[in-house]
Amino acid sequence: xxxxxxxxxxxxxxxxxxxxxxxxxxxxxxxxxxxxxxxxxxxxxxxxxxxxxxxxxxxxxxxxxxxxxxxxxxxxxxxxxxxxxxxxxxxxxxxxxxxxxxxxxxxxxxxxxxxxxxxxxxxxxxxxxxxxxxxxxxxxxxxxxxxxxxxxxxxxxxxxxxxxxxxxxxxxxxxxxxxxxxxxxxxxxxxxxxxxxxxxxxxxxxxxxxxxxxxxxxxxxxxxxxxxxxxxxxxxxxxxxxxxxxxxxxxxxxxxxxxxxxxxxxxxxxxxxxxxxxxxxxxxxxxxxxxxxxxxxxxxxxxxxxxxxxxxxxxxxxxxxxxxxxxxxxxxxxxxxxxxxxxxxxxxxxxxxxxxxxxxxxxxxxxxxxxxxxxxxxxxxxxxxxxxxxxxxxxxxxxxxxxxxxxxxxxxxxxxxxxxxxxxxxxxxxxxxxxxxxxxxxxxxxxx
Numbered sequence: 280x281x282x283x284x285x286x287x288x289x290x291x292x293x294x295x296x297x298x299x300x301x302x303x304x305x306x307x308x309x310x311x312x313x314x315x316x317x318x319x320x321x322x323x324x325x326x327x328x329x330x331x332x333x334x335x336x337x338x339x340x341x342x343x344x345x346x347x348x349x350x351x352x353x354x355x356x357x358x359x360x361x362x363x364x365x366x367x368x369x370x371x372x373x374x375x376x377x378x379x380x381x382x383x384x385x386x387x388x389x390x391x392x393x394x395x396x397x398x399x400x401x402x403x404x405x406x407x408x409x410x411x412x413x414x415x416x417x418x419x420x421x422x423x424x425x426x427x428x429x430x431x432x433x434x435x436x437x438x439x440x441x442x443x444x445x446x447x448x449x450x451x452x453x454x455x456x457x458x459x460x461x462x463x464x465x466x467x468x469x470x471x472x473x474x475x476x477x478x479x480x481x482x483x484x485x486x487x488x489x490x491x492x493x494x495x496x497x498x499x500x501x502x503x504x505x506x507x508x509x510x511x512x513x514x515x516x517x518x519x520x521x522x523x524x525x526x527x528x529x530x531x532x533x534x535x536x537x538x539x540x541x542x543x544x545x546x547x548x549x550x551x552x553x554x555x556x557x558x559x560x561x562x563x564x565x566x567x568x569x570x571x572x573x574x575x576x577x578x579x580x581x582x583x584x585x586x587x588x589x590x591x592x593x594x595x596x597x598x599x600x601x602x603x604x605x606x607x608x609x610x611x612x613x614x615x616x617x618x619x620x621x622x623x624x625x626x627x628x629x630x631x632x633x634x635x636x637x638x639x640x641x642x643x644x645x646x647x648x649x650x651x652x653x654x655x656x657x658x659x660x661x662x663x664x665x666x667x668x669x670x671x672x673x674x675x676x677x678x679x680x681x682x683x684x685x686x687x688x689x690x691x692x693x694x695x696x697x698x699x700x701x702x703x704x705x706x707x708x709x710x711x712x713x714x715x716x717x718x719x720x721x722x723x724x725x726x727x
Contacts, residue, residue, distance in 0.1 A: 287361035290334075297332030299324075303356065304622075305334040308363065311354035318557060325477040325511060329487055330622050334363050337625035338480065340376050341659055344385065363623075368680050372626045372657070375672060379658065379665075385443070389664030391648065392445045392455075395436040398644075399463070402429040410581045416590075419582060423591040426578075427598025430541075433459040434602055435647030435663075441472050443660045453560065461567025465575065466541075467548040469564045477511050479659060483615040483632030486510050490606075491615065495522030496536050497529050499699060501706050502617050510619075527708045530701035537600040537607070538593070604693075609633060609652040612695035613685070629656040630677055634685035636692055640667060653684065 288310060296303035302314045304327065313331075317324040322342060330338060339347075379385065402425050409422040437459035439445050446452040460468035474489045481487035485500050487510045494503065494516040506518045518526075525532070551558060552565050582588045614631040621628070636650035648663025649655055654673050655666060677684035687695060 286358050288358045289361050290363055293334075293360060294332040299328060302327060302331045304330060304332070305360045305363065306336050306339050306351065308360050309351070310356045310358040310360060311351060312356050313354055316354060321559075322476045323473050325473070326480045329477065329480050329510075329620050333622040334360065335622040336365075337369055337372060338622055340373060341625070341657065342479075344660065345380065366623065368626045368676075368682070369623065371676055371679070375676060376658065379661070379669065384665045384669065385658075385660055385662070387665065388443070388445065388662040391663045392436050392439050394644070395432045395439075395647075399429050399432045399436070399459075402426070402432070407578065410578065414583075416587060419587055419591055420594050423594030424598045426591075426595040427601075430464050430595070430599045431602045431645075432647075433463040435649070437464070437468060437471070438475075438647065438649070439663060441468065441475065443662065453563075457560070457563055457567040461564055462570040465548070465568060465571035466544045467552055467564045467568060469558045469560065470544075470548050470551045472559075473551070474511075479656060481511075481620040482629060482656060483610055483613055484620055485615055485617050487618075487620060490610065492516060494518065495525045496532070497611075497700065498522075498526045498703050498707065499611060500615055500617075500703065504707065507617075523707050527704050529704050530697050533607075533697065533700055534600070534604070537603045538597050540600060540603040541596055605636065605646065605649070605689075608636060608687075608689070608692040608696050609649070612692070612699040626657065626676075626680075627682060629653060630682045630684065634687060634692065634695075635670075637686045637688050643667065 293303060293305055293310065295301075296312075299317070300314065302317060303310055303312050305311070313320070313327050317327045320327055326338075326342075406422045406425045406429065409418050409425070413419065436445075437456055440452050440455045440459065444452045446455050456468040460466050460471060478488050478490045483491060485491055485502055486507050489509070489511045491499060492509050492512065495518075498504070498518070503516060504518050504523075506515055508515050548568065552561060552568065558564065579588045579591060582591055610632060613634050616632075630653060633653045633656050635652055635654075636646065638646060638650050643650070643663075648666045651666035651670055654661070654669055657673060658669065661669065674684050676682075
């Protein structure tokens with residue numbers, strides 16, 4: 280008990296409340312019990328579980344509007360955090376967030392989403408028209424490319440609506456998510472938000488960030504050679520003989536695998552929607568997926584033969600792979616780490632695990648604003664039209680605290696990513712790290 284009658288607990292005592300059945304967090308010195316709330320949390324329970332038992336002020340500021348503060352009191356334990364020290368970096372980050380709020384940047388959303396919808400509608404109309412009214416194989420393949428561009432733009436619109444309110448109300452924003460993600464792309468927004476929020480909180484944590492857990496296709500750290508347990512999926516990531524073989528050539532297979540990345544996103548969508556876990560708006564998500572699997576096969580059926588149909592799908596997936604590749608470029612060559620994300624180095628973790636893609640302003644539409652990946656990770660609620668404006672402020676803050684601010688051209692980022700993949704591939708080939716029952720690996724190396 281303090282002099283003013285307040286009850287205090289220490290940082291070490293708070294750490295003890297980091298389990299699913301006993302989950303506490305601290306925000307600006309006040310301690311909250313979110314054990315029961317975690318299942319209702321709009322951002323998913325993984326965000327709270329990853330930061331449980333810690334001060335999460337910076338993450339809370341990053342993800343919540345000012346209106347969210349009024350709901351905290353019902354979770355207040357009556358305790359205050361006694362010995363927590365706010366770093367100079369966190370102080371400056373919070374000041375910057377406050378300044379952006381005063382400037383109204385979080386509310387000035389521009390017309391990015393509207394442009395994406397209009398462009399998407401135009402691309403869809405051109406694609407359908409080309410398939411129905413042309414007999415040219417070349418035109419049909421171009422329509423496949425146009426469909427790929429549509430998926431890229433709908434992906435950006437869905438991403439925007441997943442991070443902040445893009446429409447006039449939360450209800451319509453949710454409908455926009457379902458339309459752009461489920462109906463147009465065949466990817467459940469419920470699944471995407473579940474994994475994406477975890478990625479933001481635990482960016483480039485090998486065992487907590489789902490965006491680094493693509494075994495057996497890609498491995499970015501030798502730590503994964505030990506078959507670690509994914510704290511996100513709750514299962515062991517087996518680095519067996521097959522995984523070693525595939526990973527050993529990952530710098531060659533990176534681009535081909537990216538072409539088929541959409542298949543990977545289709546599969547977990549079905550698994551999640553049919554699972555027993557709690558899924559927000561499950562029925563609406565299922566209806567949206569059904570809509571996609573009605574119009575997409577019907578569109579393809581308009582082509583004259585199976586050869587053209589397969590070529591059409593391949594072209595559309597190839598064009599969309601540019602987006603999947605870009606997301607990898609933002610993180611694959613950045614620093615990674617093992618273990619829980621921590622709340623008191625929020626700014627530092629985002630800068631170390633993220634890099635930007637430099638491009639002229641007239642290309643912002645193509646990247647959906649996410650070429651400013653660090654700015655987006657630091658201020659995920661910031662509309663895409665504001666990311667370029669705040670970039671100089673972020674760069675200045677990084678310079679002040681001697682933190683990395685990495686911005687590479689698209690070509691340079693590709694080179695850096697391939698180098699990172701190659702480094703891990705060569706480490707995987709090292710036979711001084713044997714794997715039991717590694718018969719396939721030994722056969723390949725024996726016979727060439």
